[in-house]
Amino acid sequence: MEIGTMLRNKRKMLGLTQDQFIHGIISKSFYSKVERGLNEISAEDLFAILEVNNINLNDFLKNADSSSKSNRLKVEILVAFNKKDKHKVQELNKKIQISNCDQTIKLSSLLINATLNNELDKINIDTRNEIKRKLFDVEKWWNNVYMLQLFCNSMLIFSFDDLSFYMKQLAKQRDISTMSFDTQRLIGSICINYFHNCYKNHQTAHAKWGYQIIDNLAKLPDLTIYRIIKNYYQALFTGNLKKANEVIDFFKDYDLKEIYTVLP
Structure with missing residues (x-):
């Protein structure tokens, strides 16, 4: 039994509509596809939905078959x-x-x-090539949280040309702001990794794909950090060091060492 089917069964047992069950954690349209097995739900969104409905994870999965395991x-x-x-x-x-x-x-x-x-x-090289094939083989990989996680985790093993190819694909998507929060956060992280690769490879002009993607994220407070980091790289890449340093000072003021210590 797949996660989506298990969620649907639990929701029906509780006598809840989809809207009542998800409590605004993810969009109804996205969740509807989760129940039908068309979308993958992220770990954080799954746990949030279980928690808000007072469902224990172990109880939820205790009758799981091998697929659910x-x-x-x-x-x-x-x-x-x-x-x-x-x-x-x-x-x-x-x-x-x-x-x-x-x-x-x-x-x-x-x-x-x-x-x-x-x-x-x-x-090894065989595994690297298999990872690339997996990304190419999945239809609409940019809307699959596990493919996004795979891409985000593996960006260092791709050539810059490969990365730019995928970023151009991602930049063409106009519905990013309607995707689940965790999916958008992953996309934001991918963009930040891409900016670092643009800096490392002296290909700052290609950063425009990342700017465009981040501009398409939903205007949510929890996603603002990606816009701030985008502004930093945009200032750095255009030679506006005054503005770039202002962003660094902002992070220092709020003691966000995990951010400003890794920025170039």
């Missing part, structure tokens, strides 16, 4: 990655690699573990 592993490793829990990620990655999870989940797990442990350079 794969989904559970997939969700758990994303949560562990978000918490930067290296030990938990390593442990889950080992389970996933020997499980019946599909190859996309195994590749994503491998990348998450390598990213958290700074071991991306150890990924």
